[in-house]
Amino acid sequence: MQSITVLGATGSIGTSTLDVVARHPDRYRVFALSAHRRVEQLAQLCGRFRPEYAVVPDPAAGARLRELLAADGCGAEVLEGTAGLAWVAAHERVDAVMAAIVGAAGLEPALAAARAGKRVLLANKEALVTAGRIFVDAARAGGATVLPIDSEHNAVFQCLPPAAQADAGALDAGGVRRILLTASGGPFRTRALHELAQVTPEQACAHPNWSMGRKISVDSATMMNKGLELIEAHYLFGLPEERIDIVVHPQSVIHSMVEYLDGSVLAQLGNPDMRTPIAHALAYPERISSGVGALDLPALGRLDFEPPDPLRFPCLRLAREALRAGAAAPCVLNAANEMAVAAFLERRLPFTAIAEVNERVLDALGGRRAPDDLAGALALDEEARALAAARIPRLAA
Ligand code: NAD
Ligand code: MG
Numbered sequence: 001m002q003s004i005t006v007l008g009a010t011g012s013i014g015t016s017t018l019d020v021v022a023r024h025p026d027r028y029r030v031f032a033l034s035a036h037r038r039v040e041q042l043a044q045l046c047g048r049f050r051p052e053y054a055v056v057p058d059p060a061a062g063a064r065l066r067e068l069l070a071a072d073g074c075g076a077e078v079l080e081g082t083a084g085l086a087w088v089a090a091h092e093r094v095d096a097v098m099a100a101i102v103g104a105a106g107l108e109p110a111l112a113a114a115r116a117g118k119r120v121l122l123a124n125k126e127a128l129v130t131a132g133r134i135f136v137d138a139a140r141a142g143g144a145t146v147l148p149i150d151s152e153h154n155a156v157f158q159c160l161p162p163a164a165q166a167d168a169g170a171l172d173a174g175g176v177r178r179i180l181l182t183a184s185g186g187p188f189r190t191r192a193l194h195e196l197a198q199v200t201p202e203q204a205c206a207h208p209n210w211s212m213g214r215k216i217s218v219d220s221a222t223m224m225n226k227g228l229e230l231i232e233a234h235y236l237f238g239l240p241e242e243r244i245d246i247v248v249h250p251q252s253v254i255h256s257m258v259e260y261l262d263g264s265v266l267a268q269l270g271n272p273d274m275r276t277p278i279a280h281a282l283a284y285p286e287r288i289s290s291g292v293g294a295l296d297l298p299a300l301g302r303l304d305f306e307p308p309d310p311l312r313f314p315c316l317r318l319a320r321e322a323l324r325a326g327a328a329a330p331c332v333l334n335a336a337n338e339m340a341v342a343a344f345l346e347r348r349l350p351f352t353a354i355a356e357v358n359e360r361v362l363d364a365l366g367g368r369r370a371p372d373d374l375a376g377a378l379a380l381d382e383e384a385r386a387l388a389a390a391r392i393p394r395l396a397a
Helices: 013-022 040-051 059-071 081-090 104-115 125-130 132-142 151-159 163-165 193-200 214-222 226-236 275-283 316-324 329-345 353-363 374-396
Strands: 002-008 028-036 051-058 077-080 095-099 119-122 147-149 176-183 244-246 252-258 265-269
Touching: 002 013, 002 081, 013 028, 013 040, 013 095, 013 275, 028 040, 028 081, 040 051, 040 059, 051 059, 051 081, 059 077, 059 374, 077 081, 077 265, 081 104, 095 265, 104 119, 104 132, 104 329, 104 374, 119 125, 119 275, 125 132, 125 226, 125 329, 132 176, 132 226, 147 151, 147 226, 147 275, 151 176, 151 226, 151 252, 151 275, 176 226, 176 265, 214 226, 214 353, 226 316, 226 329, 226 353, 252 316, 316 329, 316 353, 329 353, 329 374, 353 374
Parallel strands: 002 028, 002 095, 028 051, 051 077, 095 119, 119 147, 176 244
Antiparallel strands: 176 252, 252 265
């Protein structure tokens, strides 16, 4: 029986995780759940999954949750804030932690799980972009197993030889030449370029293949998501930027590929449903059912591929530049992007200005020294957010 903490339980990944967990009550029990704003939904999940702890951001949310849990006769202990998240991520009775908080806000608890040597199911790519080296070193020192949930990275992981799954340093010895990340191209892949300045948050969040949270949906529309994934792949698999390529594949059926020295290319395919990578990471190295239906290739008929359009997707270039520059650049780019996306979702910034905010902040702060600990990464993240906040009103005009 595995004991699991689900951070970000009310989100898209959190909900899919609990769907898979509920299919296997003989294998998994829920130790702790967390949520940010949706306290009512968290209370319902507590009623259903009976965790020992539930974590919310502050005392007001804590008081509300305690009331709801008491009315429901649920005995979960309520914790608050980042300290509460880190506590349930590192607790000695926890085996696996699903890190599914969105944004750099998820860094501290993910890092706590890594340090404590947990099986870390990593959906929160921003944690790795903000503090890649720090996170990887902490996982190694703590003896943690990091299993990627992001569908592309999970696909790459599945296509690697076992020695390279166990140790990112072993990709060369395993004959890996390059990683090919697939990208859907998002909702605006074929939209006329001159219309992009006017697109709305609703249009940006209407992804053709995946149902996801709003922030990652906007990132998919700008392809910043693939940029973040490029950086994520670098830290997870230890390959340099020039050995990670991106190919647009609008059907999202091939989730990514690994190319070997002999010319073989291994791919992982499946219906676009996050329960597949979640079930894979939960049960690895075993396999369990996920609730995802069989892939019907004849019904699909064809799979298409094209290169990403650099004019349409400037964020992809920024992410490559940030990864090449290293140092503070990935952390700074991620922070700027979180601010720009939030402003776009609140209709304070046009879609096309997201890339402009990102570029200005990256230019201004990307050359800083790499942070060497959590406090340094959080301070840099904070500074980049402040600069982005100052630039947003000007770029909105
Ligand atoms: P979501 O917006 O649906 O859910 C986010 C979760 O995080 C919620 O439970 C929310 O309560 C919590 N949260 C938000 N802000 C918080 C804060 N400041 N502090 C603590 N908790 C907070 O997002 P999602 O789509 O589930 O994505 C979660 C993560 O997984 C992201 O990093 C995303 O990039 C990654 N991911 C998602 C998908 C997907 O299909 N949804 C695919 C790959 C990777
Ligand atoms: Mg992905």
